[in-house]
Amino acid sequence: MTPGIAVEDSLRRLDLNLLVTLDALLAEHNVTRAAARLHLSQPAVSVQLAKLREAFADPLLLPGPRGMRPTARALELRQPLHEALAALGQAIAPSAAFDPAHATHTWRVAATDYGASTIVLPALARLRAAAPGTRLAVLELKPPALTRQLEQGELDLAFHAAELAPPDLRRRPLFQERYVLVARAGHPSLMRQPTLAEFCALEHAIVSPDGGGFQGATDQVLAAQGLARRVVLSVPHFLFLEAALAASDLVAMLPARQLRPGSTLQVVAPPLELPGFEMLMLWHERLHRDPAHQWLREQVAAAVAAA
16 A cells, blocks of 8 residues: 555544544643543543544553653654644634735736726726735736636636626626717717718728727628628727827727727717627636635726726
């Protein structure tokens, strides 16, 4: 029998309560005092001592002039056993309450630039004020790797559209988004709401997170009506798109929350109904009951609701 298998076999044959009793006996060297410490009767502790002697094939404690005297085997066991039981007690104890004022966590969240500006940015001031000793890392959202990153502890949270979110993650809806038509202020073709034909004739820009795409949800809706628009610019990030719109006569269908207060761009009601999307906060089951991560999720949700 290999050493590892021998250890596992010994542990299976030992009741954890017997080890707790042995720890008390090795501390007290007296059955009566050990029984009082364990809130058990003296006969019950005597029975457990007999089982321990059989399990360890050693008398463990021998009668002496002043109580009981530990054997050499018992002396070997005393400190490792006490430390092991203390560690086990810590492991199974209820989680301590999270104190944000003294926390030193490094939070790691994944988001697109849209998620960063509509979720992370509104939450930042709240997190800094409540937990000044913490740090926040915003990582690029990588949908194919998302479940693995959360499962392996590389991420604490992720922010993703509901229709694309992995089904095996915990989730919390944050908001429902809608699309609006956006262009530079004073755009000559948008002094009023355009007709559908005028909308299709405009030069459009699009965000393509995967890179290089020239079709999106708007094109699917138009195609269902036998129509198409002119998409002449594809970019990977909203930030560059906003700059491009401000400096040209391009237009774009953008999520309404993407435009922060103070934006110089104008918003026009589009001449077609475009389905919106729901944004979710995602996390792994392993962090679901952790007090620190519960606090983080509540802070993010509260900040987004107040934005």
